[in-house]
Amino acid sequence: SAAEKGGHDYFMLKEIAEQPKAVADTLLGRLTPQGRLRLDEMRLSHDELREIDKIVIIACGSAFYAGLTAKYAIEHWTRIPCEVELSSEFRYRDPILNRATLVIAISQSGETMDTLMALRHAREQRARVLAICNTNGSTIPRESDAVLYTHAGPEVGVAATKTFLTQVVACYLIGLYLAQVRESKFGDEVAAEVDQLDRMPAAVRAVLGTMADIRALARELATAKSVLFIGRHVGYPVALEGALKLKELAYMHAEAFAAGELKHGPIALIEEGLPVVVVVPPRGRDVLHDKIVSNVQEIRARGARTIVLAEEGDESVVPWADTLIRLPRVPTLLQPLVATVPLQIFACELAMARGNDVDQPRNLAKSVTVE
Ligand code: G6P
DSSP states (O other), X not given: OTTTTTTOSSHHHHHHHTHHHHHHHHHTTTBOTTSOBOOGGGOSOHHHHHHOOEEEEEEOHHHHHHHHHXXXXXXXXXOOOEEEEEHHHHGGGOOOOOTTXXXXXEESSSOOHHHHHHHHHHHHTTOEEEEEESSTTOHHHHTSSEEEEOOOOOOOSSSOSHHHHHHHHHHHHHHHHHHXXXXXXXXXXXXXXXXXXXXXXXXXXXXXXXXXXHHHHHHHTTTOSEEEEEEOTTHHHHHHHHHHHHHHHHOOEEEEEEGGGGGGTGGGGOOTTOEEEXXXXXXXXXXXXXXXXXXXXXXXXXXXXXXEEEETTOOTTGGGOSEEEEEOOOOGGGHHHHHHHHHHHHHHHHHHHTTOOSSSOTTOOSSOOOO
């Protein structure tokens, strides 16, 4: 009913709107005013946490892209090597696991069979398994050594939205907690990062308030054949998630590339009028930002219709952007939490313009309990 959807036409729209609260709820009780993290759920002693020499994230679908995003943050903060693998591929490659491996299984439903089988394989090899899950008491947390719940609330729309954001947040909490416990080189900066994380619900609320242009664009592109997405660093998994949303909801060909790979092949796809979404990282001291600005120039010169997501105040992209979507200014590693939101809305609006049921896309199930 309309009441269940909180006045929205679809659960998905309601769930997109709930993201500031979902992120706040996932942080709730886990940050202390002293800028420390309290993750009692980890259930591994500090000694055990110090012994970890490798992290392996296993997940499917959007949860996999949350894991890909987390790898950048976890390796940066902890200096522990972190691999991310699709659950359905994991056990078939005979992965190297032992007591010092921390396997993080990310699953909204906690029932995804591919992820469950991968985690069983990990436990057989004596790895420690930590679940990130949104569903209390589901199978994956029950079979794990410990669980960190994302407190996103029930998600009805088949395509993940608020659970994706909260999965990223949960992974970041684990990364920062490991940095804190292990007193990594980065340990001193944990307080500053915790403070930044605490500001994310407001940043997500801000981005939700500025979505009129992306909605209008989506309606204009309703008959497009294909949309490409490019990004670098954490902008790359954001691009992947944006493309997945478009496939799932709009039944449209969409593909994401690491922007640096364009020149190694995909740039041949660019033709007059092809929509290309570009996720531009914040202007930092590094070369990341400038590299992507050149990518935007390259594709625009070849006729692409550029849809550029860039932070407030970044004027460098203005001449090359057919449509410019502004993002709040946040640190690079946290940008996925704001950059994903316009891409969810883009896919949802485009799918509605094509007459699709965005809550129940064809051929998909919310939780896939077969391998
Ligand atoms: C299904 C859903 C996706 C979801 C994936 C993983 O395919 O349609 O939206 O990302 O499963 O689900 P999980 O519950 O394990 O996060």
